[in-house]
Amino acid sequence: MAPLPEISYRRVSSWETGEILALYRTGGWWDEDADTALIPALIRGSYAFVVAVDKKTLSAVGMGRVLSDGISDAYIQDVVVLPAYRGHGIGKGIIRSLIGICHAAEIGWIALIAEPGTETFYHPLGFSRMEEYVPMKLDQEKTNAQPQ
16 A cells, blocks of 8 residues: 655645646546636636645645635535545545635635535535535526527
8 A cells, every 4th residue: 555645735826737737637627628828817716726735746636626705605616636646535635624714714604516426525524415405507508599
């Protein structure tokens, strides 16, 4: 078994674009055609962006971010860890860091949309299914077809 990596969790306002791009692609969230020049603005535009950093290599091995107004509600998203680093609690460390940032700002309503099969990861961190709510996404094709 590989030794546990030493990881630090950093709230950042910028990071090396290539490393963040690799994490987004690991999660399956960045198309080949998408403009990578948008990544710095994505980081800056987040309420909080946390990078898990391998202390030995000083490279980003995981990330997550919060979207929020900084007062009432917060949404955690884009949590991903490179496959070689999974299974060491790094994802949990990212989530705990993001929750800590929200709690420090007295944001009490924190939510996320979990991918199917990941509920057992989020339950021990305090998350539970919102039984009376349905996640929804805007269908751009239907919206663009509607009169203004």
